[in-house]
Amino acid sequence: MTRLLGSAHIETLAREESVRGVLVRTVIKQSEFADEQELQLLEDALQLLLKRFQAMDGEAS
């Protein structure tokens, strides 16, 4: 299964100096010690938040 965490997109986002960057870095950090179930939860949460961020950026532009 393709993982969101570890993808190039996420690595790019993690380098951002923004709330989104901090968020992605936090998730990556937490995922290092997470079991499979928790990893899935983190991915789902991150995906949900990234979608909301995208919607917010859409509004701003």
Add this chain to the structure above:
Amino acid sequence: MILRSIELESFGRFRGQTVEFRRGLNLVIGPNEAGKSTIAEAVPAVLFGTDRLERFKPWGRNVCSASLFFEGRGHTVEVKRNLLTDDVELVEKDDLYHVRSQFSGKAPFRGRSASCREYRELLEKLIGVADERLFRATYFFGHHPQSWSGDELALKLRTLVSGTAEADYAEILDTLLEEHFQLTRSSPWGRDKQRDREYETVCQQLSEQGDEGAVPVFVEIDNPARDDSQVALDEEISALTGELEFERQEYEKGQRYIERFRQQADINEEKFEPPAKVESVKVEPVKVEPVKEERPGTKKTLAEKLTAAGLPPSLTPQLPEVLSAAAEIRQELAALQQPFSILHGREKKIPQIPWMVIGCLLVLFVTLSAVAFWQPFFKTPLLTVVGVCSVALLAWASWRQINRNKMLEQCRKERGLLEQKKGVAQQRQAELSERCDALGLPSSAVDLVRLQKLVMTHRTLLDQYWSATDSDDPGDGTGAEVVDREPSSRDATESVVEKDLLKDDEAPEELRQLEARLADFAANLQEKETRLQLLQAQLKSSMPSPGAAAEAAPGVASQQGPLVQEISVKSAISPLQKRKNDLEDRIVVLRKSINLLADAVDEFSRSHLVTLNAEAGKMFGKITGGRYTEIKLDENMAPSIQVDGRRWTPVDHFSRGTVDAIYLALRMALAKVRDDGRSLPLMFDDPFVHLDQKRLAKTLNLVDLASADGQLILFSHNLDLGKRAARERWHVVPLDGDAVNTTPDEGGEHAGQLHLL
């Protein structure tokens, strides 16, 4: 963004004059009464309006207006205000002088109308500041500099420092929370909601189905240990048991409280008896202690804690309703933003008609026709081809234009509908603002969100107070918390609790209300008891012995084999159960998202605050010659200075000169840290009056450096500064007390310095 010019059409002592500025350091110099402060004050007055109109209105004239002209990266912003009528015209243009955005309407100083909000939103978007207090605290430094104290200001400052639209993230959080509480009433961040939501309803239905025994039997065969529904049952039972235990204690407290209430009010009414159905709650009869003297120390402590938390000693009972209405309106407005942005995107995607290209082609065709007309060969075919092409081109262009008009019209209609909805929401918001004003509450969305948090703090403090008093004094009347925890009357009761806490004029009505609420509470308790018994019976019936299980489903267990058993189990997972599982998954994801986002926003703000502290500390160190090098801003943005490398001392403990120096350093550091292209110029109106010579020299060096990347406008009467300006080639605007002489272009770049020579 730099301030290019201020046009004082009729403002203070100025009439029809323009003051121009440049990038870098600008010095407005002149004696007292020359109009320096008037020019400085023109900026906030034009941007935000003023409540001191008399100061700026020219004597004997019935007009008072001024304009500001800002220049940023790739755009210009012009703001013109008539201070008498508060009519504002704001126009943003791009490099090619195309209008990007504009506003025209009334925007008074403390206005709350829709047009005022629209203006402030535009101001926020263009210059990052839409609040006069925030402007004065960050870009302005007058004789009495605005300090950074105050919760409301602190919140805005934190947002400004982090450079993020914190409100946007708050909106995302709001929508996530809203979604969460649409699914479940349970809240891991505070008190649970009152009404059951979908998850609770599904659980309830599942437990009712489970009572029939169909689902558990199949599951029992498949997995003799435990299945999901049993685990859920077990969890519900344990949760309910804990809840009941707690509520029984609360009920006892309630009884004691009412007893004490009655004694205090000296009401000789019939003693309150709990309703008969409460007997099954098994509440032990409580011995009512004689009322003791109230301990003023404890109350005082609570009152102090409330004041320290920024709360009034008594909250209005309408507050929860107002807060919930505000949240609702906020969410409504947030929900409207997305359709607006989609519509905007659609409008942008509507293709333009290339009239220029079409025109050129037509000219080409005409030229070709002329050439064809004069040349002897293929005259007719060429003319025909050119004619057909021209007609086809025009037909195509017209068709496209018609389509475009149709699409634009549709977008306009949809926008109109959205605007209408937005207008209704804004109208409700305005009404709410008025209500807030009437109740003495702040009305901005940020304040109301903050207030919601404060109300939670308030509740916690009250809880702590009551639990502390209860443990010390059983007859101290902590039972109000019973009523307080009773869902249907929680919020309203808190004000009753406070009344009891802070004044002793309880009315018999209140006593009756409390008794009624306690009775309701007891009934609720009784219902929960019954439900607990029901659940226990259900669990027992769903866990038969292995033999009983085989007996219950002999056909399944012994005759049809494991495959059929499995199919039966799968079919036993009802849609309800599936829905419950889905809801649980969604709730868990939502909770995780909310926690992650809240932490990320917090950490992001903190990291920027650390940068600001470091930058301000460096600047402050330069001003004080290395005496103090560390500044720390707390959560409320109140600065402290580290003394002797050890203890932190609040800035109020220092001399006026040091306080001025620290706020100067903070303003310059903020301008440096916050570099999002929307920063306004720093405006310092005689900021050095309290600095000694040594600090003044160092501050001037710092100011000179700080202005290198942006713009700083210094207003001063100090002639020494004028001499330095001539040396350093600052841009000088001389004021002579009679007229302003501010046309640098007339005499070349250094005209401003000439008067000094």
